[in-house]
Amino acid sequence: MERLQKFISQAGFASRRAAEKLIQEGRVSVNGKVVTELGIKVEPLKDKVSIDGKMLKNAAKHVYYILNKPKGYLSTAKDERGRKTVLDLLPDVNERIYPVGRLDNNTEGLLVLTNDGELMNQLLHPKYEIYKTYVVKIDRTPDEEKLDRLRAGINLEDGMTAPAKLYVTGRDPMRDLTTIEITIHEGKNRQIRRMFAAIGHDVKALKRIEFAGLTLSGLRRGQYRELTENELKQLRAFGGGA
Secondary structure: OEEHHHHHHHOOOOOHHHHHHHHHOOOEEEOOEEEOOOOOEEOOOOOOEEEOOEEOOOOOOOOEEEEEEOOOOEOOOOOOOOOOEHHHHOOOOOOOOEEOOOOOOOOEEEEEEEOOHHHHHHHHOHHHOOOEEEEEEEEOOOOHHHHHHHHHOOEEOOEEOOOOEEEEEEEEOOOOEEEEEEEEOOOOOOHHHHHHHHOOOOEEEEEEEEEOOEEOOOOOOOOEEEOOHHHHHHHHHHOOOO
16 A cells, blocks of 8 residues: 555656645545545555546656756646647657756756656755756856855845855856856756846856756757666665665
8 A cells, every 4th residue: 555645656647745736636536536635545556546537557667868958948748838848859758757847948958857756756855955066157257255155155035045066167258258167956946047146147058967966978959868777776866765
């Protein structure tokens, strides 16, 4: 027997948190009966679980992909306005997969996609402090005092950021741009852009180059591949798994 929200998550339908919300909203039924309690358990090989009247298959085979996301694609599984999403870049994947976290439409770089809702939930949970590294191009050159404010943590409208690791990696005097590599472990909305805006600089380009120890090595823009066994073990270790 296992908890209903875990079964939904392992079936690849949603993360465990999202599954809990579906249950509380009365959208889940077990053997034809709507349930709203989070503590209920089901027998995966016997019980029939439905969401919005559609029966879930037993836990699907879990798949894991890494994508070098270009600009112009939304980090979502579906867009109601018909805009391009990252799933358009993985046309040969038959499983119902989801991006782990988000990259803005104008942000490129490393994105993990999977149907393993349990692992997804772990990688997004703040307590695991999953580190992410970005290459940022900003206008002008900030002085060290400004950069030290980011290193120490800076106050945004939704609270203080955790200390960031960052250093300047290059300057382009012709275009008046500065390149900075920055590592954070939080996931506030548009956090990097807002951090630099808070010290008076606009982000002109943003790319994530590392996530939980994974890198884009060998992947050109728009390309994807399955994670290796070693990479998957690494992700599970970061997410508190065995």
